Amino acid sequence: MTTRNQLTRNQNLVMHALDSAAGPLSAYTILDRLRDDGFRAPLQVYRALEKLQEMGLVHRLESINAFVACAHPDCHSHDMIAFAICEKCGKVDEFSDDVVQERLGAWTARHRFKPSKTTVEIRGHCASCSADG
Amino acid sequence: MTTRNQLTRNQNLVMHALDSAAGPLSAYTILDRLRDDGFRAPLQVYRALEKLQEMGLVHRLESINAFVACAHPDCHSHDMIAFAICEKCGKVDEFSDDVVQERLGAWTARHRFKPSKTTVEIRGHCASCSADG
DNA sequence: GCGTATAATGTTATGACATTACATCGACAT
DNA sequence: ATGTCGATGTAATGTCATAACATTATACGC
Secondary structure, X not given: OOHHXXXXXXXXXXXXXXXXXXXXXXXXXXXXXXXXXXXXOHHHHHXXXXXXXXXXXXXXXXXXXXXXXXXXXXXXXXXXXEEEEEXXXXXXXXXXXXXXXXXXXXXXXXXXXXXXXXXXEEEEEOHHHHHHO | OOHXXXXXXXXXXXXXXXXXXXXXXXXXXXXXXXXXXXXXXXXXXXXXXHHHHHOOOEEEEHHHOEEEEOOOOOHHHOOOOEEEEEOOOOOXXXXXXXXXXXXXXXXXXXXXXXXXXXXXXXXXXXXHHHHHO
């Protein structure tokens, strides 16, 4: 976690907000939670999030416009990360699948498509939430 | 294409706007293009889009907040559809992959996760755009 | 035809998410 | 001290999506 120590104040605050959260947070929710720390404008959050994403410490969930702390020690080891997002409780499971990665890679290679970012997000109900009803 | 004939006026207009477009359109772009046809408010577009998506005639691209006409005669034949989206020219390729579907299905089954919607979107540069530079 | 239930539409306002533009500050090398 | 570069502060604006409520169209049993 060498990168972790080089974070700026704002990046640290945002990272901590995500770490302490049970699930993903929207940028504006993060903003609200950091009001007492001096945050005033969305841009302070978005700028920090951008850097944290570059460092692989945070992921953006495209399908729900929210951000989540990376669950793995170092996410840079995978190109593609998949998410299972519970629409009831908000819990997010992060996983990677080499076969999926391979297949998508095969498609892009075959079509000479140069991928820059791949999104795999499954929304639904997690085990405990679908048990509830 | 039986469903196609049962579309309402608004649904028809939105469908036609997407059909005539080279690539995906945002809801507000659709709205602008339908001003002359009497469209005034975003909701007219969003309501039509919602129905068209239910019928499988239109897909929403989560990662770019845009909508695209389905490329296949009947998309209901697949649970999961993947998209390759060119960030330069906007071209979208739609495909499905049984192996990917299988693997994601295996993961959700193993974790007793009940999926409702799955998003697979690859952003990058298409063949012709990456050739350009 | 007539009443009625249901779906679709029109309109205004508002909520939610994200970026542009520009000024300032701090660390650091020259 | 000064130029440079990255981070920050702030206001304004742009973009995407839905809530709430009134009205109109359509289908269907009688």
